[in-house]
Amino acid sequence: LELVFLGTGAGVPSKGRNVSAIALQLLEERGATWLFDCGEATQHQILHTSIRPRRIEKIFITHLHGDHIFGLPGLLGSRSFQDGDTALTVYGPKGIRAFIETALSVSMTHVRYPLHIVEIEEGVIFEDEQFIVSAKKLAHGIPCFGYRIVEKDLPGPLLVERLKEMGIRPGPIYQQIKQGKTVVLEDGRVIDGSEFVGPPIPGRVVTVLGDTRFCEQSIELAKDADVLIHEATFSASEEKLAYDYFHATTAQAAEVAKRAGAKKLILTHISSRYQGTMCDELLAEAKAIFPHVEMAEDFASFSIPKKK
Amino acid sequence: LELVFLGTGAGVPSKGRNVSAIALQLLEERGATWLFDCGEATQHQILHTSIRPRRIEKIFITHLHGDHIFGLPGLLGSRSFQDGDTALTVYGPKGIRAFIETALSVSMTHVRYPLHIVEIEEGVIFEDEQFIVSAKKLAHGIPCFGYRIVEKDLPGPLLVERLKEMGIRPGPIYQQIKQGKTVVLEDGRVIDGSEFVGPPIPGRVVTVLGDTRFCEQSIELAKDADVLIHEATFSASEEKLAYDYFHATTAQAAEVAKRAGAKKLILTHISSRYQGTMCDELLAEAKAIFPHVEMAEDFASFSIPKKK
Ligand SMILES: [Zn+2]
Ligand SMILES: [Zn+2]
Numbered sequence: 001l002e003l004v005f006l007g008t009g010a011g012v013p014s015k016g017r018n019v020s021a022i023a024l025q026l027l028e029e030r031g032a033t034w035l036f037d038c039g040e041a042t043q044h045q046i047l048h049t050s051i052r053p054r055r056i057e058k059i060f061i062t063h064l065h066g067d068h069i070f071g072l073p074g075l076l077g078s079r080s081f082q083d084g085d086t087a088l089t090v091y092g093p094k095g096i097r098a099f100i101e102t103a104l105s106v107s108m109t110h111v112r113y114p115l116h117i118v119e120i121e122e123g124v125i126f127e128d129e130q131f132i133v134s135a136k137k138l139a140h141g142i143p144c145f146g147y148r149i150v151e152k153d154l155p156g157p158l159l160v161e162r163l164k165e166m167g168i169r170p171g172p173i174y175q176q177i178k179q180g181k182t183v184v185l186e187d188g189r190v191i192d193g194s195e196f197v198g199p200p201i202p203g204r205v206v207t208v209l210g211d212t213r214f215c216e217q218s219i220e221l222a223k224d225a226d227v228l229i230h231e232a233t234f235s236a237s238e239e240k241l242a243y244d245y246f247h248a249t250t251a252q253a254a255e256v257a258k259r260a261g262a263k264k265l266i267l268t269h270i271s272s273r274y275q276g277t278m279c280d281e282l283l284a285e286a287k288a289i290f291p292h293v294e295m296a297e298d299f300a301s302f303s304i305p306k307k308k
Numbered sequence: 309l310e311l312v313f314l315g316t317g318a319g320v321p322s323k324g325r326n327v328s329a330i331a332l333q334l335l336e337e338r339g340a341t342w343l344f345d346c347g348e349a350t351q352h353q354i355l356h357t358s359i360r361p362r363r364i365e366k367i368f369i370t371h372l373h374g375d376h377i378f379g380l381p382g383l384l385g386s387r388s389f390q391d392g393d394t395a396l397t398v399y400g401p402k403g404i405r406a407f408i409e410t411a412l413s414v415s416m417t418h419v420r421y422p423l424h425i426v427e428i429e430e431g432v433i434f435e436d437e438q439f440i441v442s443a444k445k446l447a448h449g450i451p452c453f454g455y456r457i458v459e460k461d462l463p464g465p466l467l468v469e470r471l472k473e474m475g476i477r478p479g480p481i482y483q484q485i486k487q488g489k490t491v492v493l494e495d496g497r498v499i500d501g502s503e504f505v506g507p508p509i510p511g512r513v514v515t516v517l518g519d520t521r522f523c524e525q526s527i528e529l530a531k532d533a534d535v536l537i538h539e540a541t542f543s544a545s546e547e548k549l550a551y552d553y554f555h556a557t558t559a560q561a562a563e564v565a566k567r568a569g570a571k572k573l574i575l576t577h578i579s580s581r582y583q584g585t586m587c588d589e590l591l592a593e594a595k596a597i598f599p600h601v602e603m604a605e606d607f608a609s610f611s612i613p614k615k616k
Binding site for chain 1 (some may be wrong): 319320321322323326333348349351352355356372374375377379382385386389390392403406407409410414415416417450503554607
């Protein structure tokens with residue numbers, strides 16, 4: 001798993017930070033990329049990365065403010081133009097369907113892949129054998145979701161040393177043992193495969209929040225997360241402004257990470273009022289409360305390694 | 309008058325050329341900027357120019373393909389955010405209203421300036437004391453307009469030398485004479501102001517065409533134009549491909565300029581298949597037919613000086 005920030009600004013694009021979009025690369029896990037929000041010019045940002053639009057399998061929209069969705073029609077169209085032919089699903093609040101369908105139909109954009117649009121409610125919105133994604137409403141004035149992506153536990157490693165001690169040599173039988181099956185060896189011995197498999201490797205948890213005030217739901221979504229991505233539109237000193245505009249401060253983001261027991265916090269959605277060294281101050285404000293924090297920049301990437 | 313090309317590519321953005329948008333700067337004439345088409349990330353391109361969104365008075369959309377309109381919602385929203393408070397009018401084919409209104413309402417974008425949307429038919433679509441803009445349908449598969457912007461003739465210059473010969477000294481009276489009024493001088497002489505004003509300065513004509521095959525309407529719109537902006541999606545050798553996709557070649561654009569008696573041709577909407585020196589070849593193809601031709605690049609500007 002790897003996070004690539006495509007847009008880390010707030011409201012309007014600036015020269016340094018584009019409007020919101022974050023890619024979660026699941027190339028090793030499923031050969032796919034998931035996108036969280038898709039502000040205008042997300043497809044332009046992607047041109048400067050190794051991300052392939054045709055690999056984008058899912059797009060999760062946190063809320064319908066323009067700086068989070070106006071890049072969708074262009075990306076959906078270009079993905080088709082660039083030979084994307086596998087299905088793509090867009091998840092988002094009610095209204096996302098009308099926006100996408102109007103933009104595509106007015107512009108006569110006929111995408112050549114199955115495009116699914118899911119207007120979500122709170123709860124589990126996607127689950128397969130690898131991942132569960134659930135959503136909760138945050139506090140942003142208009143419906144705005146935070147997403148919790150939970151990787152299911154991976155099977156434990158085969159305990160090869162122990163097998164060798166038992167005189168069991170590598171071969172097709174290892175595969176059956178790894179699956180925990182009961183196996184009859186050539187010499188007649190019967191062994192229980194599960195005794196030769198280590199404990200399952202815990203899955204990773206990534207929490208991507210939309211724009212929000214400080215709220216309890218953020219803490220629930222971020223519980224024990226390996227990475228929490230939280231907006232930090234304002235500095236710690238602007239708590240009133242943040243509240244009035246339904247946004248959060250650096251200190252509030254850090255407080256959420258701390259209370260949730262998250263392992264790492266990444267700040268994004270930075271107002272263009274903060275430039276240069278002022279961003280160092282923002283980071284320091286958060287660090288005073290929660291030490292494992294980083295500030296996202298456009299094109300910054302963070303890998304989330306498999307656990308042991 | 310000055311043209312600034314903001315996007316000169318075709319269909320999808322590339323690193324070198326963004327999707328379509330052209331600014332016509334009328335700063336001296338009316339303190340305003342007019343935009344022709346508004347592909348995705350036009351507001352991003354504008355960040356790298358001296359254009360101020362709040363100065364944008366009119367946006368003329370040639371057709372509703374995504375690469376010509378997907379930057380509209382973001383630009384309209386940001387113009388409001390950046391304190392634009394004067395009226396803005398968007399002209400375009402039927403459907404442009406549904407696109408803009410859906411995008412703005414779904415995203416809860418409430419612009420703080422009067423926004424007018426005019427779904428146009430062929431003919432004169434705007435006229436005031438300075439300019440007449442008319443539109444004609446081109447040949448692009450979906451409704452697509454070309455625009456002819458005609459500056460009205462400017463009053464001739466005051467013939468100051470002749471006035472001085474008559475012993476008439478500079479003063480407020482010059483203003484009345486310049487307006488062609490009949491004036492009684494202090495010494496009792498009566499003079500006809502119109503005899504002291506040179507012939508009117510002919511207005512300039514700029515023709516901005518949308519995507520199109522070679523067609524007669526292009527020639528009519530470009531008649532005697534000072535500048536004709538014509539798409540050249542394909543090289544001269546790809547006439548069949550151009551026809552099939554409702555586009556034009558370099559040679560066809562040049563042929564239109566020649567038959568129309570235009571003074572200058574600027575090629576734009578260049579397919580991303582043409583890179584580097586291939587663009588020089590495209591230019592040479594057009595030059596062989598019509599010598600006064602230039603190739604637009606993103607951020608290239610061309611001034612259209614007042615006539616004498
Ligand atoms: Zn936002
Ligand atoms: Zn086009």
